[in-house]
Amino acid sequence: MENLKLFLLALSAAGAVGFVAIIFVLRWVLHFKEGLAWDGGAAEFNWHPVLVVTGFVFLQGIAITVYRLPWTWQCSKLMMKFIHASLHLIAFTFAVISLMAVFDFHYYSSIPDMYSLHSWLGLTVVIMYALQIVLGVGLYLIPVTPLSWRAACMPIHVYSGLFLFTSVIAVALMGITEKLIFGLSNPKYKDSPPEAIFVNVLGLLLVVFGALVLWIATRESWKRPxxxxxxxxxxxxxxxxxxxxxxxxxxxxxxxxxxxxxxxxxxxxxxxxx
Ligand code: HEM
Ligand code: HEM
Incomplete structure (x- = not known):
């Protein structure tokens, strides 16, 4: 592999930043907020950011980079496709459970559904993600799909995959900002209390993680030979x-x-x- 050291540096940085983001979201809900529970209350809502950051952002990022790991190049392509598809499926499951948490919380608290831009875009990316999985399995895992279809759709698959990943991070940043504005009252968000600073850093970590994954996934010279x-x-x-x-x-x-x-x-x- 060309520039193996740079690849390893980018990969470890992505892994470390993603891991720290997970620690941050856990500390946010466990230390600053109401903790985690499945009781229709605020603690149930907290599963929403936790599952989104862990699954929809971190696991999806790993799924995208999985073909690039040089130590997997001796494994068959079919096996790598199963790993890629399974990680995306797990990420999708996390996203769906995270939506159940927020819809359930809204139901018990009599808060209207789907009023914000965050919720519109959020639901759209989850639906598009499901479609990407269905098309991905249909095109690249079902053996009878003609090679010409697979080849023709690959640039679209890669483009829509990277676009979805970027959109998920953007939607997460909108959600974080909304929650800080709603949740902080005394002192307010604009007064920069410790929680606000801490969660702003979480947002930065998500952006850096996204930038590193996109960098790794777009270097031609780091592709499987x-x-x-x-x-x-x-x-x-x-x-x-x-x-x-x-x-x-x-x-x-x-x-x-x-x-x-x-x-x-x-x-x-x-x-x-x-
Ligand atoms: C609500 C999706 C990340 C905070 C919602 C709703 C959806 C959604 C569909 C509407 C639920 C309803 O109307 O009952 C997503 C997706 C995310 C994501 C797909 C990942 C990319 C986050 C994050 C936070 C967050 C990281 C940070 C805490 C909120 C808040 C609401 C909400 C405060 C309630 C207010 C509203 O409906 O906008 N989210 N969300 N979201 N989400 Fe997210
Ligand atoms: C490659 C995203 C689901 C099969 C890629 C790439 C991205 C991506 C960004 C480019 C990676 C690279 O160049 O190293 C996604 C997303 C999915 C998804 C976001 C789910 C929402 C699937 C599924 C399959 C699949 C279910 C079925 C096996 C492939 C294949 C490649 C690929 C064969 C080509 C890798 C290569 O040859 O470079 N995917 N994918 N994907 N994906 Fe997916």
Whole structure:
């Protein structure tokens, strides 16, 4: 892998920042707020941010980077697809439970549903995420889907995946801001009490985590070798683009970091590469 050290640095930074964000959201609800419970009250609402940050942001980020981990390149593409899809499914489950918590809380507290921009965008991203999973499974896990469909839809899958991930972080930031404005009364948010500063930092951590994951997922040279080959084959006529795609086929099969015969056999550009 080109620039392995930089990759490891970005990956560990993403992991550390994501982990600290989870600690922050837990400390927010356990120390500053009412704790966690499933009783229709404020403590039930608190599951909403906790599950969103842990599942919808952190696990989704991990799911997106999973193909890029060099130590998984000797595993079959099919196995990596199962891991990618399962992590997304777990992230989706967390998001759904987090919505149940907030709808339940609103029901018991007689608060209207779906009035804010946060809630409109939030529900939209959850629905779009479900659609992305269904299409992802249909296109890339069901063996009969033609290779031409898989190849044609891959750029859309990657674009919509990254767009959804970014939107989830944006929606989370809106939710955090709303909660601080609603929740802080004496002193108010504008007076910068410790809770406000603490939770603002949580927002910053989510932005940094998102930026690192997007960086990792958009470097062509950090792709799985077999995927670089497929990408090069598809863009060979594209001149400049193909020159930027990372190592050429011949470079990949030689040198110290070359794939072994076994890896090459498992990653050969067949139907499983998409
Ligand atoms: C409400 C989605 C993250 C705070 C809602 C509602 C949805 C939603 C659909 C409407 C519930 C109803 O009308 O009964 C999401 C999604 C998130 C997310 C998809 C993740 C990306 C967060 C975070 C917070 C938060 C991190 C921080 C505490 C709130 C608050 C409400 C709410 C205060 C009630 C007020 C309102 O309806 O806007 N959320 N949320 N949300 N959410 Fe989130
Ligand atoms: C690649 C997002 C669900 C199969 C990707 C990438 C993203 C992404 C951002 C690019 C990763 C990279 O370039 O390293 C998502 C999201 C999903 C989802 C947000 C759920 C909401 C699925 C499912 C499958 C799937 C259910 C079924 C197996 C793939 C495949 C790739 C891919 C085969 C190609 C990896 C590569 O060759 O570079 N996905 N995905 N995805 N995804 Fe998904």
């Amino acid at each position: 077999s995927d670089q080959i497929m990408h090069s084959l598809h863009t060979n006529s594209g001149g400049e683009d193909s020159a930027r795609d990372g190592p050429a086929l011949s470079e990949l099969s030689g040198g110290a970091e070359a794939e072994t015969d076994d890896v090459r056999r498992r990653n050969k550009p067949d139907n499983q590469n998409y």
